[in-house]
Amino acid sequence: MNIENIEAFVYIVHFNSFNKAAEALYVSQPSISARIQSLERELSVRLFEREGRHFTLTEKGKQFLPYAQNILKTYKAGRQQLQVAEKQSDELRIGCTLSGANYILPEVLPVFKRKHRHIRIKLLTAPSETILEKVLAKELDVGLTRSMSHPDVESEQLYEDPIRLFVHRSHPFARKISLSMEEVGREPIVFFECGSLDWNRIHRLFQTLDVPPRIEMQIDNLETAKKLVVGGMGISFLPELSVRKEIREGVLLPLEMPQLSGISLRTHLLSLKGQGTELGQLFGEVIRGMDLTAGRPQASPG
DNA sequence: AGAGAAGACCATCAACGCGA
DNA sequence: TCGCGTTGATGGTCTTCTCT
Numbered sequence: 478m479n480i481e482n483i484e485a486f487v488y489i490v491h492f493n494s495f496n497k498a499a500e501a502l503y504v505s506q507p508s509i510s511a512r513i514q515s516l517e518r519e520l521s522v523r524l525f526e527r528e529g530r531h532f533t534l535t536e537k538g539k540q541f542l543p544y545a546q547n548i549l550k551t552y553k554a555g556r557q558q559l560q561v562a563e564k565q566s567d568e569l570r571i572g573c574t575l576s577g578a579n580y581i582l583p584e585v586l587p588v589f590k591r592k593h594r595h596i597r598i599k600l601l602t603a604p605s606e607t608i609l610e611k612v613l614a615k616e617l618d619v620g621l622t623r624s625m626s627h628p629d630v631e632s633e634q635l636y637e638d639p640i641r642l643f644v645h646r647s648h649p650f651a652r653k654i655s656l657s658m659e660e661v662g663r664e665p666i667v668f669f670e671c672g673s674l675d676w677n678r679i680h681r682l683f684q685t686l687d688v689p690p691r692i693e694m695q696i697d698n699l700e701t702a703k704k705l706v707v708g709g710m711g712i713s714f715l716p717e718l719s720v721r722k723e724i725r726e727g728v729l730l731p732l733e734m735p736q737l738s739g740i741s742l743r744t745h746l747l748s749l750k751g752q753g754t755e756l757g758q759l760f761g762e763v764i765r766g767m768d769l770t771a772g773r774p775q776a777s778p779g
Numbered sequence: 780a781g782a783g784a785a786g787a788c789c790a791t792c793a794a795c796g797c798g799a
Numbered sequence: 800t801c802g803c804g805t806t807g808a809t810g811g812t813c814t815t816c817t818c819t
Contacts, residue, residue: 495789508804510790532789 480552482516483545485509486524490534490542569756572601572608572620576699577744580718581621581636581769589763596756612747618757620747629750633761636744636769638716640679641731643723645709651730658682658736662690665711669702670695679714682736703729716742718769 488498489509499506517524524538534542569589573582578600586598601611605622612620612630625632642661644650650664662683683690693711696702699719706713707728714737723729746764748757 506789507791507806511803514790 480548482512483548485512486516486538487542487545487549489513489525490538495532567595568597568599569619569760570599570601570617571760572603572611572617572622572747574605574608574622574744575602576716576719576742577621578602579700580716580721581744584769585764585767588767589760592763593759596759609747612749615749615752618748618754619760620745622745622747624743624745625747631748631750631753633746634743635746635764636718638718638742638744639737640714640716640740640742641737642712642734643703643706643715643720643729643731644712645706646727646730647709648712648730650712650732653732656732656734661712661734665691665693667694667696667702667705667711667713668692669699669713669715670697679737679740 485498489495491498495506495509495513499509513524520537520541522537522541523535524541525532526535571582582600589596590598601608601617603611605620605625608617608620608622609625609627609630611617613627621635624634642656650656650660653660694702694705696705699715702713703715703720703723705711706715707723717731720729720731724731746761748754748761753761
């Protein structure tokens, strides 16, 4: 049995043309004709009825078609499986949220690459839900997401990133020793919203106020929110990891607010329960061994 | 509408190249 | 050497276009 002859047969039926089948299979048209003749010889039946420039499937051809399609499908699935296995042997597929991709992976990946030079990295940036789906579908080896729960997935908390109130160094709040929610509520706020439960807790902090807070801008992108604060457009509640550079440079200052204590973004490492890949385990070992809180800034009272 | 030309499509053959 | 592929040429048949 020659799989290429069967492939030609299926392609001809699909395109209803010898020429188009030849084009699709990157062979010449005479070669396609020869393959069909060879297949017809092998099966001792006529698959096509040639009528001048046209052709039709014979009854035998119609009978054989679903079997040919199955053979081809099975063959392709098998080949793909081998390719995936081959790929998995040296490619680590990581799914990561945007903030993780911006602030965690740039620190982790160089360390991982130094330890495992031969392993190539493939990164997918997506929302946590998408990453969970892809881990379940075995399209990703590991995921870095916010807390996700699924019976088939192992979710291990890696890092807790406190959310704090940040202001520009020239802002009057920068000289304050302590702040009340009323004072915060009167200031223009650039509100970064990522939809996690912890952000709802910040919303609830304002519910005690008589007047609603001045949320001038609601932003779903961390970098944009940060840059607006740097540009003096307002104050913002931001995860600490995202502003480390600005704090080091003295551009942004974190403010002490006891009300924010315990509010944080948690990064979890997701992998398939009991079926984690070898590369995923290697990645887990590296990221667990790193201190992602190194360089954490101290809150400034002014 | 009908005839003829042009184009499209498939089959076949010859000559040749390549790899097992 | 053999099998399978290619290109190029040629022929048969059918469709589409153009002209009268």
